[in-house]
Amino acid sequence: MGRWQPNARGRLLEAAMELFAERGYEQTTVGEIAKRAGLTERTFFRHYADKREVLFGGAQEMRELFTRTLAGLPASAGPMEAVGATLAAVAEGFRDRHAFARHRQALIAANAELRERELIKLADLSATVAGALRERGVGEPAASLAAEAAIAVFRVAFERWTRSPGTRELGLYMEESLVELKAVTAGA
Template sequence: MGRWQPDARGRLAQAAMELYTERGFEQTTVDEIAKRAGLTERTFFRHYADKREVLFGGASELQDLFADTLAGLPAGTSPMAAVGTTLEVVSAEFRERHAFAQQRHAVITANAELRERELVKLTSLASTAAEALRLRGVKEPGASLAAEVCIAVFKVAFESWTASPGHTELSVYVREALAEVKTVTAEA
C-alpha cells in the first residue's frame, strides 16, 4: 500500500492488532507495525503516541460518552436507570467492532502491563460516571456505588461479548448483567 492511500490510522490499528496477535505485544515494534501498514514510523507517531495507544486510544471518547449520556438523561431518572440507559448507549458504539474488541481483549489479557492499564482505564471510567451522577444530584455513597456497578456490569458484559462468536449485540450482555445485579442484590 502506498502512503497516499486513505485511513492511515485504521491501517495502522489493523496492522498492530495482526502483529500483536501473531507475535505478541512486547515482541512487536512500531517500525514493524508501520511497515505492515505500508507506512512510515513517522506516520505511526502522527497517529499514536506509542504502540499501547492502538489499544487505548479511544479511552477519552468513551469517558466523554459516559459523562455526556448521564448528563443528558431526564431529571428524576434513578441512578440505576441512568446506568442502564448509559450502558445501552455505550453498547451501540461497539456494534461494528466485535472482531477488533476480541483481538484487543486477547492482547490485553496476555500482558500484565496492559491488564494494569485496562484497570486504570476502568477506574477512570468509574470516576467519570460517579462525577456525572453527583452532578445529577445523586448523593454519596450512592453515586460511587452506582458508578462502580456500572463499570462492573460493563466489564462483565464486555468480557462475555468478546468471548462470544459476535452474533449477539453487546447490549444483550449488558441487560443480562444488569438483571443478574438485580438478582444478587435482591438477596441483601
C-alpha cells in the same frame, strides 16, 4: 511513505492488530507497525504515545459517550436507571465490532502490562461516570457506588460477549448483567 494518505490512525490500528496476531504483542515494534501501515514512525507517534495505546485509543471517546449520555437523560432517571441507559448506548458503539473486541481482549488477557492499563482505563471511566452522576445531582456515596456498579456490569458483560461466538449483541449481555446485579443486591 504515504503519511498524507487518509485514515492514518485506522491504518495503524489495523496494522498493529495484524502484527500482534502474527508475531505477538511483545515481539511487535512501533517501526514494524508503521511500516505495515505504509507510514513513518513519526506519524505513528502523532497518533499514539506507544504501541500499547493502539489498544486503548478509544478510551477518550468512551468517556465522552458515558458523559454525554448521562447528561442527556431526564432528570427523573435515578442513578441505576441512568447507568442502564448509558450502558445500552455504550453497547451500541460496539455493534459489528465483536471480532475486533475479541482479538483485543485476548491480547490484553495474555499480557500483564496490558491488563494493568485496562484496569487503569476502567478506574478512570468509573471516576468519569461518578462525576457525571454528581453533575446530575446524585450525592455521595451513591454516585461512586453507581459508577463502580456500572463499570462492573460493563466489564462482566464485555468479557462474556468477547468469549461468545458473537451471535448476540453486547447490549443483551449488558441487560442480563444489570439484572443479575440488581438480583444480587436485592437478596443481600
